[in-house]
Amino acid sequence: MTQLENPQTIEVVTHSEPPKAWKWYDYFTFNIDHKVIGIQYLVTAFAFYLIGGLMAVAMRIELYTPDSDFLDPNLYNAFMTNHGTLMIFLWIVPAAIGGFGNFLVPLLIGARDMAFPKLNAIAFWLNPPAGGLLLGSFFFGGSQSGWTAYPPLSLITANTAQSMWILSIVLVGTSSILGALNFVVTILKMKVPSMKWTQLPLFCWAILATSVLALVSTPVLAAGLVLLLFDINFxxxxxxxxxxxxxxxxxxxxxxxxxxxxxxxxxxxxGIMSEVIPVHARKPIFGYKAIAYSSLTICVVGLFVWVHHMFTSGTPAWMRMFFTISTLIVAVPTGVKIFGWVATLWGGKIRFTSAMLFAIGLLSMFVVGGLGGVTLGTAPFDLHVHDTYYVVGHFHYVLFGGSVFGIYAGIYHWFPKITGRMMNETLGRIHFALTFIGTHLTFLPMHQLGLQGMPRRVAMYDPQFAYINHICTFGAIILGISVLPFFINAVWSWLYGTQATDNPWDALTLEWTTSSPPAIENWEVLPVVTHGPYDYGRSGTEVNEMAQSTPI
Structure with missing residues (x-):
C-alpha cells in the first residue's frame, strides 16, 4: 500500500496566505522584508538625528558668548563628542546606506528581496542597542574625548562612558559590515536577467562601491577600538x-x-542625486559610464588619503607629499559627477519640486565643501588651520550640506513610493528655504573663524570671535526650526496626504513599475528591462516604458 493510499499517513498542512500589506506594528518587529527594514533604518536614524541636532543647538547657544554660561564644560565636551558620533554613525550612514539602500536596491534591480533577508534584519537590530549604549553613557558622565577618541585623552576621561562609546561604535561597525556583504551579493547575483550592467541604476553602482569600501575599512576601525578598550579596562x-x-x-x-x-x-x-536629477530635469543623465566608474574610482583612491588628517602628527615630508597628491586626485572623480549633474540640468525641462530643490542645493553646498577639502588636503595650508573652525565649516558643508540635503532629496522623491502618498510641496519649499539659509549662516562664517585662529572643540574662546559666533548661532537656530515643517509634512502626508499613483514622477527605473507602496514581494511577476533607466526624451520611450513592466 502506498503512502497516499494510507489515510493515517497523510499529514494535512495548512498554509496561511501571506498578508497583502504590513500592519503598522510589523515595523516594530524582526521583519525580513527589505522595505520594512529600510523604513526601520530611516525612522530610527531620524530619531537619532533629532537628538544629535538638539545637542548641536545647545552647543551653539553655549558658543553665543565667549564664557561658559549655558552648558557645564564637561557636559559641553560630552555633547560635542556624542553629537558627532550620532550624526555620523547613527544618522547619515544608517539612513543613506541602510535606509535608502535596503528599500531601493532590490526594487531597482528587479529582485524580490535582499540576498540574505535574516542577516539584513540582524544588521538593523544592532543599531538600536548601539544608540542606547551611546546615550546611556551620559549616566556615567558621557564620553568626552571627541568623536575621534584620541588617546591619551580617551584613556583618562570618563572610562565607563568611553567603554560604552567604544562598544556602541563596534556594534554599528558590525552592522555596517553585515549590510555591506548583503549589498554586494544582492547586486552582483540578483539583478533581473534582462538588465545589462550598462542599465544598472547609478544608485546601485554607488551602493556597490560603498559596500566594498565598508568591507575593507570598517574592520580596521573595529580593531583599533578594541585595542583602545583593552587599554582602558585590562x-x-x-x-x-x-x-x-x-x-x-x-x-x-x-x-x-x-x-x-x-x-x-x-x-x-x-547615487540619490543621479536618480533625482534626470527625473526632474526630464533629460538622460550626462556621462552615465563616467559617473558609474567614478564611484568605483572613489572607492579605490579613497583608501589612500587618510594621512591628510595627520599632517600635524609628526608625519615625514615624503608622506605629506604623497597624501597631498592622493587627496587632490580623489577630487577628480567627484568633479566628474558634479559636471555630469550640471550638464544634465543644462537645457532640461526642470521641475522645481522639493526633491529637485534639495538636489540643486546640494550641488552648491558640495562645491563649497569640496573647495575647502582641496585646501585642507594641501599640507602647508592644513598646518595653518588644523583643529580650527575652518575644518568644522568644511566638514559640515560636505556632510550636512552634502549628505543631509541628499537624504532630504531622496525622501521627497521616493516618499510616494514608500507610503503611497504625496508630500505637501509648499511645506517642502519652506523646509528647503529654511535649511538652505540656516546652513550657509551656520557654517560659512566658520571658515573665517578658522582663518582667524579660533580653535574647535572648546566652549570658551577669545571675545574677538564673538560677533561671528553670534551669526553661526542664529543660523543653527534656523536649522533647528527647519526640521519642524519637514516633520509635520512627513507625518501629515503619511496619514492624510494625496494618494500617489504608481509613478507620479513619470520615472523610468524599475521601482516605479510596481504599486505604491510596493507589494510585499515587490511584483507578482518580475519585470523585463527594455531600455535604460535614464532614457528621457528619446524616441520610443513611452512605448518602452509600458514594455518595461511586461512580465517574464
Whole structure:
C-alpha cells in the first residue's frame, strides 16, 4: 500500500496566505522584508538625528558668548563628542546606506528581496542597542574625548562612558559590515536577467562601491577600538605613551576607516542625486559610464588619503607629499559627477519640486565643501588651520550640506513610493528655504573663524570671535526650526496626504513599475528591462516604458 493510499499517513498542512500589506506594528518587529527594514533604518536614524541636532543647538547657544554660561564644560565636551558620533554613525550612514539602500536596491534591480533577508534584519537590530549604549553613557558622565577618541585623552576621561562609546561604535561597525556583504551579493547575483550592467541604476553602482569600501575599512576601525578598550579596562598599553604605546598608531587605524567613512556617507547620496536629477530635469543623465566608474574610482583612491588628517602628527615630508597628491586626485572623480549633474540640468525641462530643490542645493553646498577639502588636503595650508573652525565649516558643508540635503532629496522623491502618498510641496519649499539659509549662516562664517585662529572643540574662546559666533548661532537656530515643517509634512502626508499613483514622477527605473507602496514581494511577476533607466526624451520611450513592466 502506498503512502497516499494510507489515510493515517497523510499529514494535512495548512498554509496561511501571506498578508497583502504590513500592519503598522510589523515595523516594530524582526521583519525580513527589505522595505520594512529600510523604513526601520530611516525612522530610527531620524530619531537619532533629532537628538544629535538638539545637542548641536545647545552647543551653539553655549558658543553665543565667549564664557561658559549655558552648558557645564564637561557636559559641553560630552555633547560635542556624542553629537558627532550620532550624526555620523547613527544618522547619515544608517539612513543613506541602510535606509535608502535596503528599500531601493532590490526594487531597482528587479529582485524580490535582499540576498540574505535574516542577516539584513540582524544588521538593523544592532543599531538600536548601539544608540542606547551611546546615550546611556551620559549616566556615567558621557564620553568626552571627541568623536575621534584620541588617546591619551580617551584613556583618562570618563572610562565607563568611553567603554560604552567604544562598544556602541563596534556594534554599528558590525552592522555596517553585515549590510555591506548583503549589498554586494544582492547586486552582483540578483539583478533581473534582462538588465545589462550598462542599465544598472547609478544608485546601485554607488551602493556597490560603498559596500566594498565598508568591507575593507570598517574592520580596521573595529580593531583599533578594541585595542583602545583593552587599554582602558585590562591594563594593556597599545596606545599608552608612558608605557611604550604609540598614540599615532591609533590615529592611523582610526583615520584609515574614518576618512573612507566620508565616502560611505556621500557615495550613496551621489547615487540619490543621479536618480533625482534626470527625473526632474526630464533629460538622460550626462556621462552615465563616467559617473558609474567614478564611484568605483572613489572607492579605490579613497583608501589612500587618510594621512591628510595627520599632517600635524609628526608625519615625514615624503608622506605629506604623497597624501597631498592622493587627496587632490580623489577630487577628480567627484568633479566628474558634479559636471555630469550640471550638464544634465543644462537645457532640461526642470521641475522645481522639493526633491529637485534639495538636489540643486546640494550641488552648491558640495562645491563649497569640496573647495575647502582641496585646501585642507594641501599640507602647508592644513598646518595653518588644523583643529580650527575652518575644518568644522568644511566638514559640515560636505556632510550636512552634502549628505543631509541628499537624504532630504531622496525622501521627497521616493516618499510616494514608500507610503503611497504625496508630500505637501509648499511645506517642502519652506523646509528647503529654511535649511538652505540656516546652513550657509551656520557654517560659512566658520571658515573665517578658522582663518582667524579660533580653535574647535572648546566652549570658551577669545571675545574677538564673538560677533561671528553670534551669526553661526542664529543660523543653527534656523536649522533647528527647519526640521519642524519637514516633520509635520512627513507625518501629515503619511496619514492624510494625496494618494500617489504608481509613478507620479513619470520615472523610468524599475521601482516605479510596481504599486505604491510596493507589494510585499515587490511584483507578482518580475519585470523585463527594455531600455535604460535614464532614457528621457528619446524616441520610443513611452512605448518602452509600458514594455518595461511586461512580465517574464
Amino acid at each position: 591594563g594593556t598599553s597599545f596606545f599608552k605613551p608612558d608605557a611604550g604605546g604609540n598614540v599615532v598608531l591609533y590615529q592611523h587605524l582610526f583615520w584609515f576607516y574614518s576618512h573612507p567613512a566620508v565616502y560611505l556617507m556621500i557615495l550613496p547620496i551621489f
